[in-house]
Amino acid sequence: MVVSLSRRGDVEPFHAMDVLAEANRLKAKGVPVVSMAVGQPSDPAPAGVRQAATHALKMGRIGYTDALGLAGLREAIAQHYADHYGLAVSPGRIAVTTGSSAAFNLAFLAMFDPGDRVAIAAPGYPAYRNIMAALGIEIVEIELDGDAYLHAEHLKAAHRERKLKGVLFASPANPTGAIIPADELSALVTTAQELGIAVISDEIYHRLAYAAPDTTALACGPDVTVINSFSKYYCMTGWRIGWMVLPEPLVRPVERIAQSLYISPPELSQIAAIEAFKATAELEAVKARYAGNRQLLMKRLPELGFTLAAPMDGAFYAFCDVTRHTNDSMAFARKMLAEAYVAATPGRDFDPLQGHRAMRFSYAGSHDEMVEAMMRIERWLR
Numbered sequence: 001m002v003v004s005l006s007r008r009g010d011v012e013p014f015h016a017m018d019v020l021a022e023a024n025r026l027k028a029k030g031v032p033v034v035s036m037a038v039g040q041p042s043d044p045a046p047a048g049v050r051q052a053a054t055h056a057l058k059m060g061r062i063g064y065t066d067a068l069g070l071a072g073l074r075e076a077i078a079q080h081y082a083d084h085y086g087l088a089v090s091p092g093r094i095a096v097t098t099g100s101s102a103a104f105n106l107a108f109l110a111m112f113d114p115g116d117r118v119a120i121a122a123p124g125y126p127a128y129r130n131i132m133a134a135l136g137i138e139i140v141e142i143e144l145d146g147d148a149y150l151h152a153e154h155l156k157a158a159h160r161e162r163k164l165k166g167v168l169f170a171s172p173a174n175p176t177g178a179i180i181p182a183d184e185l186s187a188l189v190t191t192a193q194e195l196g197i198a199v200i201s202d203e204i205y206h207r208l209a210y211a212a213p214d215t216t217a218l219a220c221g222p223d224v225t226v227i228n229s230f231s232k233y234y235c236m237t238g239w240r241i242g243w244m245v246l247p248e249p250l251v252r253p254v255e256r257i258a259q260s261l262y263i264s265p266p267e268l269s270q271i272a273a274i275e276a277f278k279a280t281a282e283l284e285a286v287k288a289r290y291a292g293n294r295q296l297l298m299k300r301l302p303e304l305g306f307t308l309a310a311p312m313d314g315a316f317y318a319f320c321d322v323t324r325h326t327n328d329s330m331a332f333a334r335k336m337l338a339e340a341y342v343a344a345t346p347g348r349d350f351d352p353l354q355g356h357r358a359m360r361f362s363y364a365g366s367h368d369e370m371v372e373a374m375m376r377i378e379r380w381l382r
């Protein structure tokens with residue numbers, strides 16, 4: 001038997017999944033674990049979304065759609081840009097994708113060749129690094145070193161060292177929750193464009209900002225690739241549905257790659273997702289609960305010796321410096337789970353260099369769970 005293993009498959013594992021697997025093992029044994037480890041809403045998809053899916057299932061056949069998605073959903077997404085940001089976006093520039101995860105794959109394949117250098121911020125979402133590594137793209141990790149977010153000067157310095165082909169950032173960010181202020185975002189995108197660097201803006205945590213209105217990088221010009229998803233604000237992680245807004249010249253290349261890679265995003269989820277934009281009242285109630293959790297954690301985590309490493313501007317994460325307790329956040333997370341029954345994510349996945357000093361707490365759970373988790377950690381630390 002010959003088994004061929006490519007170098008591409010040799011990407012880093014998602015270390016946080018080990019903590020998650022252990023939390024699940026404990027839960028299966030009946031241990032009342034509070035999980036602050038997962039980056040997903042605890043609420044179901046909005047009622048209208050679920051009704052539309054039920055109706056579609058009753059009515060008949062679910063099949064392939066156009067590779068770039070159902071016309072009705074592409075129009076609904078375009079309308080969302082008009083309603084939420086006051087921006088006119090043609091439905092023809094929208095590609096519906098199998099979660100934003102597939103959008104990254106498609107964008108990277110359509111925009112970059114093996115060996116191209118693409119910058120991301122550290123700490124940052126680990127899949128950026130892992131997908132790019134699998135595709136042979138050279139990843140340039142820009143250590144934020146205490147800065148809350150990536151800004152134009154970081155980009156200039158990295159480009160001076162060796163030329164970049166692209167930059168990818170998220171605002172609000174995972175794991176920090178930090179938001180790039182509108183003027184800084186504009187400076188970052190303008191600088192990238194002046195230097196000839198293509199921009200990808202991950203806006204998956206939009207509509208989950210607590211202090212300022214959302215600014216889309218699209219407002220800075222039509223050359224930016226924007227990636228978004230129904231997973232977070234819309235509580236639809238398992239439906240695997242997201243989208244991209246593409247510069248015109250990228251639409252056809254993305255369509256060609258999508259036809260062969262995925263054929264189409266799942267039709268059932270597409271039909272259902274059209275309803276998501278109508279569920280604002282329901283979803284704002286969920287967001288209000290996150291806001292309450294955020295207030296609690298902003299006070300309690302520093303009291304417990306977890307220094308906030310970034311402002312908790314958006315998303316549903318608190319990213320903390322844990323060096324008052326440990327220099328090995330992976331071991332600390334395991335111990336906290338085993339002894340206090342609270343699961344949180346060690347920083348290693350988000351930042352291979354500095355992550356041992358940090359931990360991410362997700363506050364997407366119920367308020368009671370957050371109160372309980374803080375009490376347990378307090379008791380345990382004593």
Ligand SMILES: Cc1ncc(COP(=O)(O)O)c(C=O)c1O
Nearest residue numbers: 039099100101125174229231242
């Ligand atoms: C910053 C960021 N981008 C993208 C994703 C992927 O989400 P999905 O593929 O569910 O759209 C996540 C998931 O946690 C994320 O945190």
